[in-house]
Amino acid sequence: MNARLLLRQMFDAAIASAQPAVCIAPHLPSPPRGRMIVIGAGKASAAMARAVEEHWPDALSGLVVTRYGHAVPCKHIDIVEAGHPVADEAGLRAARRMLELVRNLNREDLVLCLISGGGSALLPLPLEGLSLADEQGLARALLKSGAGIGEMNCVRRHLSGIKGGRLAAACHPARVLTLLISDVPGDRLVDIASGPTVGDPTTCADALRIVRHHGLSLPEKALEILASGRGESVKPDDPRLAGASARIIAAPQMALEAAAQVARSAGITPYILGDALEGEAREVGKVLGGIALHVAQRRQPWPPPCVLLSGGETTVTVRGMGRGGRNVEFLLALALALQGRLGVDALPGDTDGVDGQEEVAGAYIGPDTLERAQALGLKAADMLADNDAHRLFEALGDSVVTGPTLTNVNDFRAILVR
DSSP states (O other): OOHHHHHHHHHHHHHHHTOHHHHSGGGOOOOOSSOEEEEEESTTHHHHHHHHHHHOOSOOEEEEEEETTOOOOOSSEEEEEEOSSSOOHHHHHHHHHHHHHTTTOOTTOEEEEEEETTHHHHSOOBOTTOOHHHHHHHHHHHHHHTOOHHHHHHHHHTTBSSTTTHHHHHHTTSEEEEEEEOOSGGGOGGGGGGOTTSOOOOOHHHHHHHHHHTTOOOOHHHHHHHHHTTTOOOOTTOGGGTTEEEEEEEOHHHHHHHHHHHHHHTTOEEEEEEEEEOSBHHHHHHHHHHHHHHHHHHOOSSOSSEEEEEEEOOBOBOOSSSOOOHHHHHHHHHHHHHTTOTTEEEEEEETTSOBTTBSOOEEOBOTTHHHHHHHTTOOHHHHHHTTOHHHHHHHHTOEEOOOOOSOOOOEEEEEEEO
8 A cells, every 4th residue: 555645645645625616616506686706815816716606697797806826817806916824915905905895785786705714814904003014023923823713813904904804894785795714614605804794703802812811912002902892793683784695605525525535535434533623733643643553552542554634723833933824733743653663654745735824735744754864964843843844844745845836724634643
């Protein structure tokens, strides 16, 4: 058995299952009596827009914003590229244009909103009194803090002029249908791109507690906005959202099931441990390493050969100066937990093709990974402490590079026990 090839085939199947070309068409609505406006944001939004154009029978127009390098050509929908994971001026201009595009609509109009992971950074619009630089600083602080995605997006929603239901409220009285590709644990609508078109049950007080818990340094104006409640988001019972609905069209669980089918076809029994695993990446690596060792040594709770699949979004508290991402940090911790156990291989990757800020999706380990690293003079434990996993796997030639996948259903993890 070629373990590396099989793991890569499972990863590729997970990505393929979430391609907009596959999952958009069954969820398109009937044409409205009025105008059809398409808006959206996320790493998959441009590919989603193209799929809409290919299947839409009537006139349409619109604007979506995606990450640099993720654009695809569309005929009627304007595609804008912007910064991610830290917002930039292009994203700010796109957010302002989007709000203008949906103003002055009527009840006969339909707004089709295409949302995927990455939309939080791609649609920056600071509240009055804050600047783009403030929003960029917040993003950098959140990314280093170890905060979970739900916590990060709660803070973002309450300092934004477009997130937390505000975009849908601006579309009122037009009908709004949001199609989402989920990249968050539990598929919580309000956390996918910080929920620009769905009601938000969290409050400014919740956001302020998160800021204090993680010791985030925010501008005084941002703290005042949260403390005063001036940044309160649009709530689920707001009448402006009465005509808004949302559907998840692709999610981590669907991707894991596609990977599981590849394993079955190869005679390997798959076990899906969960699609919403969270926590510090290196701690999750230790835990799953312990489970894999128990399977290999005790044949419990399942006998080999089997593959342990999981999804979700771990976090990294950045303390070092290296090049890392949550998937490779998880993998290096896993390798250290396994200590070269024969017959255990693993491949985690971000389904959007970008782990951290590197154009690398993830990496692969086998039983000889630590031995090969040592032969190159690389100290795996020290590199993990320095958040430098990308450099280690790059040196070994074990990085997994997909290029832009044009979708995003969060992280994929596969541990093969033979």
